Amino acid sequence: MDLLEYQGKKLFAKHGVPVPEGRPATTVDQAVSAADELGYPVVVKAQVLIGGRGKAGGIKVAKDQAEAREYAEAILGMDIKGHTVNELYMERASEIDEEYYAAFVFDRSAKKPMAMFSKMGGMDVEAIAETDPEAMRMLHVDPLIGFQDFHGRRLAFEAGIAADVIRPVGALLAKLYETFVAEDAMLVEVNPLLITKSREVVALDAKVTLDGNALYRHPEHADLGDVGAADPQEKMAKERGLTYVKLDGDIGILGNGAGLVMSTLDVVAQAGGQPANFLDAGGGSKAEAITSAVEVILSDPKVKAVLFNIFGGIARCDEVAKGLIEAFAQIEPTVPFVVRLDGTNDKEGRALLAEANLPNVHTETTMLGAAKRVVELASETSGAQA
Amino acid sequence: MAVLVDNDTKLCISGITGREGTFHSLNNRSYGTQVVSGVTPGKGGQDVEGIPVFDTFHAAVAETGANTAMIFVPPRFAADSILEAEDAGIELIVAITEGIPAHDELKVYNHLKRNPNVRLVGPNCPGILSPGKANVGIIPASFFSPGNVGVVSRSGTLTYQIGNELAQAGFGNSSIVGIGGDPVPGSSFIDIIELFEADPETELIVLSGEIGGDAEEQAADYIADHVTKPVVAYIAGFTAPPGKTMGHAGAIVSGSKGTAAAKAEALEAKGVRVGRTPTEVAEIAVETLRG
Numbered sequence: 001m002d003l004l005e006y007q008g009k010k011l012f013a014k015h016g017v018p019v020p021e022g023r024p025a026t027t028v029d030q031a032v033s034a035a036d037e038l039g040y041p042v043v044v045k046a047q048v049l050i051g052g053r054g055k056a057g058g059i060k061v062a063k064d065q066a067e068a069r070e071y072a073e074a075i076l077g078m079d080i081k082g083h084t085v086n087e088l089y090m091e092r093a094s095e096i097d098e099e100y101y102a103a104f105v106f107d108r109s110a111k112k113p114m115a116m117f118s119k120m121g122g123m124d125v126e127a128i129a130e131t132d133p134e135a136m137r138m139l140h141v142d143p144l145i146g147f148q149d150f151h152g153r154r155l156a157f158e159a160g161i162a163a164d165v166i167r168p169v170g171a172l173l174a175k176l177y178e179t180f181v182a183e184d185a186m187l188v189e190v191n192p193l194l195i196t197k198s199r200e201v202v203a204l205d206a207k208v209t210l211d212g213n214a215l216y217r218h219p220e221h222a223d224l225g226d227v228g229a230a231d232p233q234e235k236m237a238k239e240r241g242l243t244y245v246k247l248d249g250d251i252g253i254l255g256n257g258a259g260l261v262m263s264t265l266d267v268v269a270q271a272g273g274q275p276a277n278f279l280d281a282g283g284g285s286k287a288e289a290i291t292s293a294v295e296v297i298l299s300d301p302k303v304k305a306v307l308f309n310i311f312g313g314i315a316r317c318d319e320v321a322k323g324l325i326e327a328f329a330q331i332e333p334t335v336p337f338v339v340r341l342d343g344t345n346d347k348e349g350r351a352l353l354a355e356a357n358l359p360n361v362h363t364e365t366t367m368l369g370a371a372k373r374v375v376e377l378a379s380e381t382s383g384a385q386a
Numbered sequence: 387m388a389v390l391v392d393n394d395t396k397l398c399i400s401g402i403t404g405r406e407g408t409f410h411s412l413n414n415r416s417y418g419t420q421v422v423s424g425v426t427p428g429k430g431g432q433d434v435e436g437i438p439v440f441d442t443f444h445a446a447v448a449e450t451g452a453n454t455a456m457i458f459v460p461p462r463f464a465a466d467s468i469l470e471a472e473d474a475g476i477e478l479i480v481a482i483t484e485g486i487p488a489h490d491e492l493k494v495y496n497h498l499k500r501n502p503n504v505r506l507v508g509p510n511c512p513g514i515l516s517p518g519k520a521n522v523g524i525i526p527a528s529f530f531s532p533g534n535v536g537v538v539s540r541s542g543t544l545t546y547q548i549g550n551e552l553a554q555a556g557f558g559n560s561s562i563v564g565i566g567g568d569p570v571p572g573s574s575f576i577d578i579i580e581l582f583e584a585d586p587e588t589e590l591i592v593l594s595g596e597i598g599g600d601a602e603e604q605a606a607d608y609i610a611d612h613v614t615k616p617v618v619a620y621i622a623g624f625t626a627p628p629g630k631t632m633g634h635a636g637a638i639v640s641g642s643k644g645t646a647a648a649k650a651e652a653l654e655a656k657g658v659r660v661g662r663t664p665t666e667v668a669e670i671a672v673e674t675l676r677g
């Protein structure tokens with residue numbers, strides 16, 4: 001789960017990582033009154049989950065109220081690389097002397113947290129690596145011991161920062177690590193980490209990704225993320241407890257098990273089709289869950305055909321068939337369905353479908369056959385509409 | 387021969403008294419696995435269809451000689467249960483639980499690594515099946531028969547799909563090992579491939595990977611340097627968009643890292659054949675075995 005800048009900064013502040021004072025705003029009036037409270041000059045920042053906001057015109061410094069209003073009006077609703085700006089963050093302007101980079105990442109390869117630090121902040125990690133690979137200093141932290149003072153010293157000395165900020169940078173890194181662990185983050189990144197004209201150390205930006213599996217111990221995180229930008233189907237699926245990811249195509253997909261569903265998307269793409277979604281109905285796929293999932297898939301108006309690819313293990317094919325039959329009774333779909341049932345209780349499932357004789361439901365016995373069939377049906381549907 | 391679980395496995399289940407825990411424990415027992423005990427704190431002294439339940443792993447090990455643990459408790463209790471099993475001297479811990487926080491997995495992994503006598507498989511995995519010998523987990527055993535193909539996979543149902551296609555061609559399995567779909571698996575592809583390489587019954591290894599992390603790339607290097615048996619690979623997630631978690635917590639393309647294309651390329655560069663579909667994986671395996 002990716003957080004907006006101001007949400008990340010709130011977590012930073014909670015753990016003592018210094019951040020400039022600021023206020024979020026969703027309307028122009030809110031933005032202007034926040035700016036008045038903070039005092040001028042003030043920075044008007046678009047809150048979107050995409051990099052390059054500054055270059056896209058999503059970050060402006062306002063010297064007075066008139067400018068704050070002008071920029072807030074311009075930036076709210078702006079499109080930045082496909083992301084609509086629904087929220088602003090109004091922040092007291094900082095005087096920049098130097099820009100560093102600091103991050104803790106979840107290194108899956110080493111299976112340890114990794115600290116990253118550079119004095120070449122302000123540009124992205126790839127650019128730093130390209131300009132001067134030696135400039136990015138990295139080390140692993142033993143998660144059983146945590147971030148130690150020597151880690152901070154080593155990063156600071158190796159990066160070659162000025163002597164006067166070595167201690168405060170080390171202190172900030174320790175607090176950033178605390179945020180990373182205590183908030184169950186997969187990533188905390190500060191770019192730039194600012195050294196002000198008065199030589200104070202401040203996190204000027206915040207990029208935080210939280211672990212969705214740890215939400216149970218952070219109920220306060222439940223509403224974070226760019227809620228306004230959520231896709232309607234993804235929102236609907238989340239409310240129903242379904243694992244759904246929206247894609248660009250027109251073939252709805254339902255399967256059981258993450259790997260099999262990913263594989264189904266690939267096989268459909270190889271057959272010349274474009275999947276509309278990823279939907280893992282899960283191991284326990286009961287009839288009601290299947291009905292509910294079909295509703296989510298069909299609520300996407302782009303969907304022209306639907307593929308069910310089930311290999312029953314814990315999931316039982318007869319339950320899946322019952323769910324599909326119930327979905328037809330409730331929502332009377334108009335698009336064709338291709339159903340492939342294999343595994344636990346497959347014969348019972350196929351028998352139920354044969355008996356129900358649902359309109360425009362085609363059964364296939366293999367995964368490849370089913371993928372080809374659904375691609376044909378989807379293109380016929382497009383032809384008929386065109 | 388087989389790897390990890392066999393006739394000598396003595397299984398103790400953490401969470402045996404829960405609905406799913408009971409169901410799968412009994413399933414494993416009816417397959418022929420020696421299910422010797424279960425652990426549910428506060429329910430010591432009870433039994434589940436004759437399987438004695440203990441309050442602690444320590445008591446279960448002392449009383450029943452359990453050498454293998456299966457973890458079936460909810461995510462918030464799972465890390466603790468794994469650590470308890472290790473502390474009690476269990477050698478193989480199979481964690482089925484999905485949804486354990488990643489930072490808990492980091493701590494467990496780094497702690498267990500200091501004990502050379504323990505191995506963790508999972509979490510978020512379907513378990514291990516050695517056809518004809520033992521089943522520890524939730525793999526539907528009826529689809530698989532004894533044979534010479536070793537399978538190691540990050541996904542459950544995809545494994546069943548590939549295994550079923552092999553079975554239809556007349557080939558069975560030495561063992562099927564689900565290493566799980568989380569960011570910090572206790573055992574990697576390399577750990578399991580090393581076991582298959584040493585297992586005389588295994589003649590061919592199927593590696594089923596997916597997007598996220600670099601475990602497949604690491605396996606490619608390992609295979610080139612250490613594995614003499616043929617390996618056939620499959621990678622799921624070519625169509626997965628970056629930044630989206632595809633069902634498994636570990637299945638995410640981060641920026642340009644962890645893509646299916648990069649993994650397939652890394653494997654092919656080291657001479658591992660990669661099937662484009664599960665069907666093609668089975669076809670390549672069959673062709674290789676028939677020589």
